[in-house]
Amino acid sequence: MVDVAALPDALEEVAPPASRHGAAAWGSWLLRRLGLAVLTLWLVSVLVFVATTALGDPVRAILGKDYGSDKARVAELEAQLHLDQSPVTRYLHWLGGLLTGDPGSSIASQRPVSELVGANVVNTLVLVLLAAIVMIPVAFGIAMISANFRRRRPDTVIQTVMLAMAALPEFVIGILLVAVFSTTVLHVLPAVTLSAPGVHPWNDPKTMIMPVATLVLAVAPYVSRIVRATLLEVLDSDYVELARLKGIPESVVMRKHALLNAIVPGIQVIALQLAWLAGGVVLVEKVFNYPGVGNQLVDSVNNHDVPMVQALSMIIAGVYVVVNLVADLLSILLTPRARTAISS
Amino acid sequence: MSATTSDASGSRRSTTAGGIAVQDLRVSLTGRDVDVVDDIDLVLSPGEVVGLVGESGSGKTTVGTSLLGYARPGALIERGKVLYGDRDVLGLPWQQVRQLRGEEIAYVPQDPASALNPSIRIGKQIVELMALRGIGTAESRLEGARAGLAEVGLPNDDDFLRRYAHQLSGGQVQRVALAMAFLPRPKVLVLDEPTTGLDVTTQGMVLDTMGALCRSHGVAALYVTHDLAVVATIADRVAVMYAGQVVELGDRDQIFRRPSHPYTRALLDSIPHLRQARALAGIPGRTPAPGARPEGCRFHDRCPYAVEACATTLPQLVPVDPGHDARCIRVGEIGTWDISLGTVPDADPGRQRDVILRIEDLDVYYGRKKVVHDVSFDLANAEVVALVGESGSGKTTISRCVGGLHREWQGTIDFEGSPLGKGSRRRSVSDRKRIQYIFQNPYLSLNPRLTIEQIVKRPMELFGIASGRQATDKVVELLEQVALGPAVLRLQASRLSGGERQRVAIARALAAEPDVLVCDEVTSALDVSVQGSIVALLEELRKSRGISMLFVTHNLALVRSIAARVQILNGGRVVESGSVVEVMDSPKEEYTRRLLANSPRID
Numbered sequence A: 001m002v003d004v005a006a007l008p009d010a011l012e013e014v015a016p017p018a019s020r021h022g023a024a025a026w027g028s029w030l031l032r033r034l035g036l037a038v039l040t041l042w043l044v045s046v047l048v049f050v051a052t053t054a055l056g057d058p059v060r061a062i063l064g065k066d067y068g069s070d071k072a073r074v075a076e077l078e079a080q081l082h083l084d085q086s087p088v089t090r091y092l093h094w095l096g097g098l099l100t101g102d103p104g105s106s107i108a109s110q111r112p113v114s115e116l117v118g119a120n121v122v123n124t125l126v127l128v129l130l131a132a133i134v135m136i137p138v139a140f141g142i143a144m145i146s147a148n149f150r151r152r153r154p155d156t157v158i159q160t161v162m163l164a165m166a167a168l169p170e171f172v173i174g175i176l177l178v179a180v181f182s183t184t185v186l187h188v189l190p191a192v193t194l195s196a197p198g199v200h201p202w203n204d205p206k207t208m209i210m211p212v213a214t215l216v217l218a219v220a221p222y223v224s225r226i227v228r229a230t231l232l233e234v235l236d237s238d239y240v241e242l243a244r245l246k247g248i249p250e251s252v253v254m255r256k257h258a259l260l261n262a263i264v265p266g267i268q269v270i271a272l273q274l275a276w277l278a279g280g281v282v283l284v285e286k287v288f289n290y291p292g293v294g295n296q297l298v299d300s301v302n303n304h305d306v307p308m309v310q311a312l313s314m315i316i317a318g319v320y321v322v323v324n325l326v327a328d329l330l331s332i333l334l335t336p337r338a339r340t341a342i343s344s
Numbered sequence B: 001m002s003a004t005t006s007d008a009s010g011s012r013r014s015t016t017a018g019g020i021a022v023q024d025l026r027v028s029l030t031g032r033d034v035d036v037v038d039d040i041d042l043v044l045s046p047g048e049v050v051g052l053v054g055e056s057g058s059g060k061t062t063v064g065t066s067l068l069g070y071a072r073p074g075a076l077i078e079r080g081k082v083l084y085g086d087r088d089v090l091g092l093p094w095q096q097v098r099q100l101r102g103e104e105i106a107y108v109p110q111d112p113a114s115a116l117n118p119s120i121r122i123g124k125q126i127v128e129l130m131a132l133r134g135i136g137t138a139e140s141r142l143e144g145a146r147a148g149l150a151e152v153g154l155p156n157d158d159d160f161l162r163r164y165a166h167q168l169s170g171g172q173v174q175r176v177a178l179a180m181a182f183l184p185r186p187k188v189l190v191l192d193e194p195t196t197g198l199d200v201t202t203q204g205m206v207l208d209t210m211g212a213l214c215r216s217h218g219v220a221a222l223y224v225t226h227d228l229a230v231v232a233t234i235a236d237r238v239a240v241m242y243a244g245q246v247v248e249l250g251d252r253d254q255i256f257r258r259p260s261h262p263y264t265r266a267l268l269d270s271i272p273h274l275r276q277a278r279a280l281a282g283i284p285g286r287t288p289a290p291g292a293r294p295e296g297c298r299f300h301d302r303c304p305y306a307v308e309a310c311a312t313t314l315p316q317l318v319p320v321d322p323g324h325d326a327r328c329i330r331v332g333e334i335g336t337w338d339i340s341l342g343t344v345p346d347a348d349p350g351r352q353r354d355v356i357l358r359i360e361d362l363d364v365y366y367g368r369k370k371v372v373h374d375v376s377f378d379l380a381n382a383e384v385v386a387l388v389g390e391s392g393s394g395k396t397t398i399s400r401c402v403g404g405l406h407r408e409w410q411g412t413i414d415f416e417g418s419p420l421g422k423g424s425r426r427r428s429v430s431d432r433k434r435i436q437y438i439f440q441n442p443y444l445s446l447n448p449r450l451t452i453e454q455i456v457k458r459p460m461e462l463f464g465i466a467s468g469r470q471a472t473d474k475v476v477e478l479l480e481q482v483a484l485g486p487a488v489l490r491l492q493a494s495r496l497s498g499g500e501r502q503r504v505a506i507a508r509a510l511a512a513e514p515d516v517l518v519c520d521e522v523t524s525a526l527d528v529s530v531q532g533s534i535v536a537l538l539e540e541l542r543k544s545r546g547i548s549m550l551f552v553t554h555n556l557a558l559v560r561s562i563a564a565r566v567q568i569l570n571g572g573r574v575v576e577s578g579s580v581v582e583v584m585d586s587p588k589e590e591y592t593r594r595l596l597a598n599s600p601r602i603d
């Protein structure tokens, strides 16, 4: 039962829009959604900019006690941050830089932000992707088992465990894992990721296990609880009853009739959780010292490294928007009613 | 579970001759000793359609699905046999039961719009079972699906097979479900109210198709429904259920000409006729739910013939005529029944009319789309005008304009000589008070969390009619009028049955002391016996208070009994109008004739 064989099948059901008219309708829908996405990102950029530079004096924040004594450094920073210009000009300058792929230089290391961020972004994306690949089948599998035993002992046990896990903050899960597998009980896995700069952590696959496991354990309970709830609702529907009365075997009823219709709400939570992971891995990355975006963001905030914070915030926001866009698209493709509504 | 020794397919040949028989079936609620249905014996012969009739809560659907060895979650088949040939469906291991389902015993669902999977194309859904069982090849199955769709009068091109359920109309979906059930050539068919919610013409087509298929393929069919008129149209034999038991069983003619059980008679008395107006009567009290059913005869607390013994003796089905049984200890003593009992003169077409509401050149729009074209009619004091039509005819739209619920219209709606505003916000308080709207679905129109007292009091406070103590007294009075005692005063609406809720809705409308009631399909969500009592109530209100009513319905027979004048609508236009007697006795338009011909009837 713990498979998602219906997934590719469901995708196979999706026919391309039949007519030219349909294609045009899809095109205009996609354009509208992309426009909205761009608008969202622009609003985020304004907020990020306002929050990081326009409030208070960034130079004073960066230098702290040294502000009064080190006049030269103050002048240098003010020049780098273009503090002599009006906020609007500075914003436009920064936005222009962002769009052309040059979000300025880091204050802490004086190296270009794009260079510093690149590797970490990839690291985080790989971490999140791996977590997703493990988490989706696990969450759906648990949900299906649970729904199959609805309100009987195994279901109750699973739901209680899931609820408990969902209640634990993810860094607690991380610390527990560390205690069990690398320090107190067993010593089979490395407690922290120690990779040299420029080397990706998955070159030593062992170091990936615990960060991925932590994320899976943190996210799978939510997803599986939602999928279970939807599955139960679908299993109570008339069409599932008819499928049973038609003589369809229970496993096919579950896979084809029920899962197919429970998948869309599943996609929505998965998207929310993945998007949350992109920003929310901060603590997990910190616990395992994983060289990802979250870790870098924490360091940059500590250093008051304004250009870095700005760039990282924008990247996280970008992931949110893209993941949600993809989820909406998938949801529509998998919901015939919505799909046919667009192409007609 | 009996151990099976013989291969299921080996014995199949020998069983194909014989229909299906239910013996001593009892289904109870899981974990409680409470029966949902009890003591059910039924025989279905090949090529025969048996109508299983009952009101909500009678257990008819439970009997239907138990033929497939299935009980809804929360219920359990406790005892009995379902004999299909030499096999007992209820005693077989579940793998074999599943094997029987679909191929030998098929099911057509109640509400096909929700019973077809929304994410699977209908072409695939029709052949799904055969594909899973590996019956035939992909081509032969597709061929079969096309032939099946043609048989039920649907298109069968690729484009149609590629559609989803939501892209079909209600009638089409129902026929797809029928074609799907027939495709594996089952020997037994259970149809669970398969025409609920269809227009009469569509219903007529579906019923014809179904009857023809059953007879030509020699299928034994159980047609489960609440609608006696439909049963009178299609069934060969009829079983009437009440509170989990079959109370009367016989040939169609026996049941409809010589009904012998008091419940069957009461049910027939509550049904309107097409040929003649009737004073409809409901059945007092409400159908008892499982667990609350009385001892002795389960009908004794509502039965007009009940004697003391009825409360203590459990009646058995006893033969009245050959092949005609009734479950009543007084069956020989209660005399005969006459179908024309309760007929009353039709509303007098020549009556002096004192018009209070005049609708002229009404055009209604939804956005840019014009849905009602150029409709004119009027409504006199203490008169009921019926708006009749199929779905999409505009009948409800017109009533919503009159009730102030829809604003996009042009033309005039005059109330006592002065024009009514578009939408209730543009109407004077007195206009709003004097025209009240009653909705179709009492489950949606009453706030389930408010008490009945709060619900009925509201309009009085709103329109400054009464408040406080005085209002409560008035509420009691109104509840009395709609035949609900003061006992319901403090109950929340969610505690009431559908019929009781609709009475509350009527009481709420009356609380505003209206002159015009707009009744939007007010009885279509209710059982026939409840419908009878609601209609009787409305008629009483019309007479005693002189209230005028705009009565929206799809049921022509009901029109005959309640209305004086009728507007037949089709596609947003009035097709025919006039007094009920004229229109129904000598219809001039083809459309009206077709509606009348397709309306199921018992007279």
Ligand code: SF4
Pocket: B261, B262, B263, B297, B298, B299, B300, B301, B303, B304, B305, B306, B307, B310, B315, B327, B328, B329, B330, B331
């Ligand atoms: S047994 Fe008595 S109560 Fe029951 S139906 Fe017959 S007369 Fe009525």
